[in-house]
Amino acid sequence: ETGVTQSPTHLIKTRGQQVTLRCSSQSGHNTVSWYQQALGQGPQFIFQYYREEENGRGNFPPRFSGLQFPNYSSELNVNALELDDSALYLCASSNPPGQGLGDTQYFGPGTRLTVL
Amino acid sequence: QQPVQSPQAVILREGEDAVINCSSSKALYSVHWYRQKHGEAPVFLMILLKGGEQKGHEKISASFNEKKQQSSLYLTASQLSYSGTYFCGTDYQGETYKYIFGTGTRLKVLA
Numbered sequence: 001e002t003g004v005t006q007s008p009t010h011l012i013k014t015r016g017q018q019v020t021l022r023c024s025s026q027s028g029h030n031t032v033s034w035y036q037q038a039l040g041q042g043p044q045f046i047f048q049y050y051r052e053e054e055n056g057r058g059n060f061p062p063r064f065s066g067l068q069f070p071n072y073s074s075e076l077n078v079n080a081l082e083l084d085d086s087a088l089y090l091c092a093s094s095n096p097p098g099q100g101l102g103d104t105q106y107f108g109p110g111t112r113l114t115v116l
Numbered sequence: 117q118q119p120v121q122s123p124q125a126v127i128l129r130e131g132e133d134a135v136i137n138c139s140s141s142k143a144l145y146s147v148h149w150y151r152q153k154h155g156e157a158p159v160f161l162m163i164l165l166k167g168g169e170q171k172g173h174e175k176i177s178a179s180f181n182e183k184k185q186q187s188s189l190y191l192t193a194s195q196l197s198y199s200g201t202y203f204c205g206t207d208y209q210g211e212t213y214k215y216i217f218g219t220g221t222r223l224k225v226l227a
Contacts, residue, residue, distance in 0.1 A: 056213025107157035
């Protein structure tokens with residue numbers, strides 16, 4: 001069984017730039033969720049993708065967007081980067097929502113984004 | 117809307133017990149517990165799906181009181197490896213799907 005992987009592990013960008021983060025889900029999982037975790041804070045839900053469509057979204061502006069591919073891997077894109085976007089970005093894969101399985105999530109190691 | 121955890125932080129000696137509480141202002145349909153060590157991703161500990169359900173994992177167990185909209189995590193005979201930040205989490209099936217983590221509890225176990 002393959003775990004959740006993310007790339008890159010670290011990234012440094014400047015304000016106004018765009019960034020793409022990647023996530024490969026755990027074998028057997030077709031649902032991917034993305035989270036932003038600022039230093040000293042808990043993870044904040046950005047959005048979830050299921051069957052290549054956005055299934056839910058947290059309180060993040062439209063410049064945070066995503067994609068899910070047929071192989072269930074996913075991308076998080078952030079446009080017009082701001083200093084406050086500096087954080088650890090986590091993706092988590094799970095079973096499909098609503099199947100009574102409780103959406104147990106398994107997290108990847110994260111991508112540390114620094115915006116200068 | 118974010119579940120509130122208590123205490124915010126706790127320091128234990130090896131072998132001591134601890135209880136971490138997670139309270140929500142909205143009805144909880146499921147509760148997940150995670151442990152996150154510094155610089156690492158959260159690790160899933162357990163899930164509780166029904167009110168009143170209790171689950172155990174080695175010396176870590178949890179209960180879920182749906183009526184009280186509360187879950188508690190019990191750590192018995194704590195070990196150094198238990199140190200980290202504990203989060204409860206729950207999903208809200210409203211107009212749109214959301215997943216929300218609790219405020220977190222920092223736990224440190226001393227030798």
